[in-house]
Amino acid sequence: MRHAGDRYAGCTLSHVTVLTESYEMFARAERVIPGGIFGTRSPRFSSFGDFPAFIRSARGSRITDVDGNEYIDFMCGFGPIVLGYNHLAVQEAVRGQEERGGSFTFPGDVTLELAETLVARWDWGDWVMFGKNGSDVTTLSTRIARAHTGRMKLLVAAGAYHGFDPWSVPGGQGVPPAHRSERDEFTWNDAGSVHACFDRNEGDVAAVMLCPIRHDAMHDIELPAAEFLAAVQQRAEAAGALLIVDDIRCGFRLHPSGASHLRFGLRPDLVCFGKAIGNGQPLSLLVGKEALRATAQSLYYTGTHFFAATPMAAALAVLRAYDGEGAYEAMQSAGAMLRDGILAAARRAGACVRFTGPATMPNLLFDDDPKLKRGRAFAAAAAQRGVIFHPRHNWFLSSAHTPEDIAQAVAVAEECFRLVVAGT
Amino acid sequence: MRHAGDRYAGCTLSHVTVLTESYEMFARAERVIPGGIFGTRSPRFSSFGDFPAFIRSARGSRITDVDGNEYIDFMCGFGPIVLGYNHLAVQEAVRGQEERGGSFTFPGDVTLELAETLVARWDWGDWVMFGKNGSDVTTLSTRIARAHTGRMKLLVAAGAYHGFDPWSVPGGQGVPPAHRSERDEFTWNDAGSVHACFDRNEGDVAAVMLCPIRHDAMHDIELPAAEFLAAVQQRAEAAGALLIVDDIRCGFRLHPSGASHLRFGLRPDLVCFGKAIGNGQPLSLLVGKEALRATAQSLYYTGTHFFAATPMAAALAVLRAYDGEGAYEAMQSAGAMLRDGILAAARRAGACVRFTGPATMPNLLFDDDPKLKRGRAFAAAAAQRGVIFHPRHNWFLSSAHTPEDIAQAVAVAEECFRLVVAGT
Numbered sequence: 001m002r003h004a005g006d007r008y009a010g011c012t013l014s015h016v017t018v019l020t021e022s023y024e025m026f027a028r029a030e031r032v033i034p035g036g037i038f039g040t041r042s043p044r045f046s047s048f049g050d051f052p053a054f055i056r057s058a059r060g061s062r063i064t065d066v067d068g069n070e071y072i073d074f075m076c077g078f079g080p081i082v083l084g085y086n087h088l089a090v091q092e093a094v095r096g097q098e099e100r101g102g103s104f105t106f107p108g109d110v111t112l113e114l115a116e117t118l119v120a121r122w123d124w125g126d127w128v129m130f131g132k133n134g135s136d137v138t139t140l141s142t143r144i145a146r147a148h149t150g151r152m153k154l155l156v157a158a159g160a161y162h163g164f165d166p167w168s169v170p171g172g173q174g175v176p177p178a179h180r181s182e183r184d185e186f187t188w189n190d191a192g193s194v195h196a197c198f199d200r201n202e203g204d205v206a207a208v209m210l211c212p213i214r215h216d217a218m219h220d221i222e223l224p225a226a227e228f229l230a231a232v233q234q235r236a237e238a239a240g241a242l243l244i245v246d247d248i249r250c251g252f253r254l255h256p257s258g259a260s261h262l263r264f265g266l267r268p269d270l271v272c273f274g275k276a277i278g279n280g281q282p283l284s285l286l287v288g289k290e291a292l293r294a295t296a297q298s299l300y301y302t303g304t305h306f307f308a309a310t311p312m313a314a315a316l317a318v319l320r321a322y323d324g325e326g327a328y329e330a331m332q333s334a335g336a337m338l339r340d341g342i343l344a345a346a347r348r349a350g351a352c353v354r355f356t357g358p359a360t361m362p363n364l365l366f367d368d369d370p371k372l373k374r375g376r377a378f379a380a381a382a383a384q385r386g387v388i389f390h391p392r393h394n395w396f397l398s399s400a401h402t403p404e405d406i407a408q409a410v411a412v413a414e415e416c417f418r419l420v421v422a423g424t
Numbered sequence: 425m426r427h428a429g430d431r432y433a434g435c436t437l438s439h440v441t442v443l444t445e446s447y448e449m450f451a452r453a454e455r456v457i458p459g460g461i462f463g464t465r466s467p468r469f470s471s472f473g474d475f476p477a478f479i480r481s482a483r484g485s486r487i488t489d490v491d492g493n494e495y496i497d498f499m500c501g502f503g504p505i506v507l508g509y510n511h512l513a514v515q516e517a518v519r520g521q522e523e524r525g526g527s528f529t530f531p532g533d534v535t536l537e538l539a540e541t542l543v544a545r546w547d548w549g550d551w552v553m554f555g556k557n558g559s560d561v562t563t564l565s566t567r568i569a570r571a572h573t574g575r576m577k578l579l580v581a582a583g584a585y586h587g588f589d590p591w592s593v594p595g596g597q598g599v600p601p602a603h604r605s606e607r608d609e610f611t612w613n614d615a616g617s618v619h620a621c622f623d624r625n626e627g628d629v630a631a632v633m634l635c636p637i638r639h640d641a642m643h644d645i646e647l648p649a650a651e652f653l654a655a656v657q658q659r660a661e662a663a664g665a666l667l668i669v670d671d672i673r674c675g676f677r678l679h680p681s682g683a684s685h686l687r688f689g690l691r692p693d694l695v696c697f698g699k700a701i702g703n704g705q706p707l708s709l710l711v712g713k714e715a716l717r718a719t720a721q722s723l724y725y726t727g728t729h730f731f732a733a734t735p736m737a738a739a740l741a742v743l744r745a746y747d748g749e750g751a752y753e754a755m756q757s758a759g760a761m762l763r764d765g766i767l768a769a770a771r772r773a774g775a776c777v778r779f780t781g782p783a784t785m786p787n788l789l790f791d792d793d794p795k796l797k798r799g800r801a802f803a804a805a806a807a808q809r810g811v812i813f814h815p816r817h818n819w820f821l822s823s824a825h826t827p828e829d830i831a832q833a834v835a836v837a838e839e840c841f842r843l844v845v846a847g848t
Contacts, residue, residue: 025536032539034551034717039726041531054533055733058525066533075529078728085525094526098518101482101509103704105499105812107465109478109490112449115456127458132556132706133727139590143598152600165589166563167603170724174567176576176606179591275728280527282556282706282729293458300595301588302463303557304502304699305706309479388529 017384021066022053029053040078046390050380058085060400063388072405073388074338076396079275082252082331083321084400090279093317097310108309114316118287121319122259125271125287129296130306134248134274135163137286138209140301141270142167144288145207145242148295153204155197155241158185159216162209162246188214189222191231198235207242207270208232212250212260213358218372218392220365221357224264233266242292243267248274248284253360253396256328258319279318281311327399334401335359341410349417363394366420374420381416382409389413441808445490446477453477464502470814474804482509484824487812496829497812498762500820503699506676506755507745508824514703517741521734532733538740542711545743546683549695549711553720554730558672558698559587561710562633564725565694566591568712569631569666572719577628579621579665582609583640586633586670612638613646615655622659631666631694632656636674636684637782642796642816644789645781648688657690666716667691672698672708677784677820680752682743703742705735751823758825759783765834773841787818790844798844805840806833813837 026043030036036053037043043051052065061084063073076082083090097110111130118128131137142154154167162168166175167183184201187193198205210232214222236243245261245268253276254260261268269292274284282305288296321327336359346353352367366374375391382389387409389395450467454460460477461467467475476489485508487497500506507514521534535554542552555561566578578591586592590599591607608625611617622629634656638646660667669685669692677700678684685692693716698708706729712720745751760783770777776791790798799815806813811833813819 025533029536029539032536032543032551034553034712034721037531037535037731038553038721039724039730041529041726041731043530052530054536055528055530056524056533058528063525063528063530065530073529077527077529080527080728085528086523091522094522095519098515099510100480101487101704102518103501103504104479104482104487104509105465105497105501106467106476106479106487106489107461109449109480111461112453112456112478115453119456127456129458129462132729133560135727136557143590143593145598146600147598164560164725164727166567167590169567173723174569174571174719176570178602178605181602182600280525280732282732288458295598297458297462299597300463300593302465303559303588304504305556306463307461307465308704308706 017069017386018067019049019052019065019069023049025066026053040393046392047376047380047383050383051388052383060084061398061402061405069386071383071386071388072409074395074397074409075388075390076398077280078393079249079396080278080280081398082276083279083318083327084398085280087279087321089321090314090317093313094281094310097313102310103305103308107307108312110309110312110316111307114312117316117319118285122257122287124267126290127288127293127296129286129301131284131286132282132303132305133163134272134284135165135168136303137272137274137284138163138168138246138248139165140286141209141244141272142207143299144270144292144296145244147299148292149206149241151204151206152182153201153206154183155201155205155208156183156185157188157210157214159219160188160211160214161216189225189228191227194228194231194235198239205239205241207244208236209244209246211246212254212264213361215249215357215361215363215394220354221361221363221394229264229266242269244270244272246272248272250361252276252322253331254358258322277318278311278314281314283311283315325399330399331360331397331401334406335362335397337403337406338362338397338409341406342413345410345414346417349414350421351417357394360397361394364389377423378416378420381419382412385412385415387412441493441810442491443473443476443489443493447473449490450477464817470816471800471804471807474807475812476807484508485822485826485829493810495807495810495812496833498819498821498833499812499814500822501704502817503673503820504702504704505820505822506700507703507742507751508822509704511703511745513745514738514741517737518705518734521737526734527729527732531731532736534733534736534740535731538736541740541743542709546681546711548691550714551712551717551720553710553725555708555710556706556727556729557587558696558708559589559592560727561696561698561708562587562592562670562672563589564710565633565668565696566631567723568694568716568720569668571723572716573630573665575628575630576606577625577630578607579625579629579632580607580609581612581634581638583643584612584635584638585640613649613652615651618652618655618659622663629663629665631668632660633668633670635670636678636688636690637785639673639781639785639787639818644778645785645787645818653688653690666693668694668696670696672696674785676700676746677755678782682746701742702735702738705738707735707739749823754823755784755821755825758830759786759821761827761830762786762821762833765830766837769834769838770841773838774845775841781818784821785818788813801847802840802844805843806836809836809839811836
């Protein structure tokens with residue numbers, strides 16, 4: 001297995017992770033799964049040979065791979081882990097529901113408790129529907145918007161990710177071009193492009209779909225400018241089009257209530273949640289306004305596992321813990337400490353980086369690094385020292401990241417910045 | 425709450441289920457979920473007022489609703505429950521994985537074990553990919569077929585259900601018509617229509633997608649005629665188009681290996697599984713041929729929960745139990761006993777019904793009952809007596825249905841047939 005010593009001859013490493021078992025397993029996996037591992041979970045998506053391929057267990061902020069290496073994990077399962085892995089109260093709720101049964105012919109009683117809790121939680125939402133993937137509810141929201149308005153056009157920000165369904169999947173390989181029609185794009189944070197997009201689709205716009213922040217992979221994260229959001233909100237209202245917020249990645253990390261649009265003053269008609277709502281249990285939500293209830297009810301939308309009880313029991317436990325344990329504040333505090341620490345470490349090491357985004361969803365990119373060569377080297381060196389920093393995707397904080405975790409991660413980051421600066 | 429006495433004055437009921445709590449909860453649910461409950465789980469989809477709305481717990485073949493009524497359940501969660509609810513070994517596997525963590529930033533070690541187990545199990549499949557919903561993998565299969573062949577047209581049987589994604593969702597409300605293009609239809613069991621469909625799409629066909637049996641709601645189940653399957657297989661091969669089997673509903677119920685196409689001699693390129701593979705845990709699979717591996721690997725396909733470890737641990741336990749406990753044989757035996765019993769009961773009661781389909785996935789329809797009036801009355805009366813028989817959707821047997829369950833269900837069925845005959 002490659003290790004950092006191969007790449008940075010002369011550096012004395014404080015720690016080198018051995019990944020024998022991970023990559024022996026990966027070689028076996030290549031025979032039975034296309035690419036060994038596909039999608040964002042693949043080590044090819046991060047840093048092949050340096051990131052672990054398979055995980056044995058996790059607790060709190062830490063994951064342990066199949067070679068026994070432990071990592072402070074700043075990816076939180078690509079978002080869902082908002083309270084830390086194996087959170088006690090959530091796991092108790094999961095066990096309790098599984099003892100009664102996790103999935104029935106009819107919904108579990110927990111369905112009603114969760115729906116009432118969610119609708120009571122958010123005074124801007126009047127009803128909720130359930131799915132498994134984030135894509136289930138982003139696509140459902142487009143169907144409700146189109147059925148409600150009788151119009152077809154969906155406006156989205158260029159480059160924004162709204163799921164893996166055919167109309168949205170990046171690249172669109174294997175999708176008939178016609179299945180990606182009825183969509184137009186504006187430029188993030190460019191109010192003029194929003195106006196132009198509405199102008200050229202006048203009378204046709206069913207909805208505009210927007211993430212609360214720009215969090216495209218391999219890009220700096222951009223917060224929305226007030227003028228940009230005002231243009232989106234005002235033009236959607238003027239056109240009688242719906243405003244859909246895709247809060248799947250940001251939900252529960254950008255606002256104490258869990259609903260990111262409140263931080264930015266948006267007034268959406270539909271909001272999509274996923275990821276963090278179940279702390280690892282698969283569940284997505286669409287929350288909508290009263291005016292859309294009849295349309296939502298009229299659509300055919302069903303899935304074998306949509307009413308599974310266990311993720312709903314987990315979600316209720318997540319909400320209780322999120323509120324009761326100061327999870328939002330703990331994440332903010334950990335994220336702020338990480339940001340200050342990373343930026344100071346980069347300065348001390350002489351590394352030119354951009355650390356963008358909200359404290360709980362930061363993104364690190366090196367200057368003049370279009371192919372992520374330095375970014376990957378940094379992430380590789382950090383993984384070898386027991387910290388998962390992703391080279392191309394935003395990171396995620398959880399309430400389980402302790403000040404000690406952050407201090408350790410920052411110390412590793414400084415060492416890795418020095419290695420990258422020395423190596424380039 | 426309505427009960428059977430309202431409808432069948434003069435009949436002495438052996439048992440009347442009280443559904444106070446279920447429908448009080450349903451009325452509350454209507455305020456926070458469009459339609460109260462949406463999709464196939466809604467009591468509106470079965471028999472409103474007579475079917476339970478919410479379930480508290482389940483074990484083996486039985487579910488218990490929020491009023492405390494227990495039912496022998498012949499819907500098995502609409503398919504996933506193949507070994508009975510809360511199967512001991514499966515629940516142990518779920519608990520064991522959850523103790524280590526259910527979802528990580530990278531795949532759990534169980535991913536490799538499951539993929540290797542599946543590929544070793546089926547010599548017609550060389551690799552596997554994972555999803556949550558059945559729709560995830562039916563749609564993925566169309567993308568692989570289109571990307572691989574460079575052609576766009578997908579042929580399906582008219583009326584067949586292949587998931588809730590826009591290209592396939594029944595009714596297509598809220599979907600731009602263009603997003604449902606590049607699809608053509610043939611008629612189930614009509615070889616001539618298969619030939620005509622291939623003829624009129626010559627040179628354009630990427631794939632034909634087929635369920636192993638016709639199991640459309642509100643229709644008799646039809647087994648495939650040999651001539652029909654031969655036409656599908658031969659024309660697909662001659663056209664260089666892929667054959668995709670959608671085995672999501674039938675998998676693990678029609679053949680001892682779990683793969684239904686083997687029962688009918690089909691040689692598919694891609695097979696979609698879902699439902700029964702996790703006995704309630706959300707997991708779907710796409711199994712494919714070597715020739716498609718590179719294409720499958722080249723597609724962007726990722727989802728937050730696709731590599732969640734707990735459903736994979738459950739699936740491994742399901743496979744062990746399915747093989748080790750004679751689950752297939754137990755289901756066949758229970759299904760055959762139910763069929764014989766239902767048909768004899770209907771004869772004795774003078775009810776004119778059609779009980780179609782394989783023993784483990786039967787479907788009951790009354791003659792001359794286009795609006796399901798008698799079907800719903802029968803299902804309502806059975807629910808009131810503690811048996812869930814669905815009036816419009818095929819039923820599902822599990823290995824947990826005991827001879828005593830079947831005897832009790834048949835006795836209830838006979839009483840309900842008599843009520844329907846007396847009431848019409």
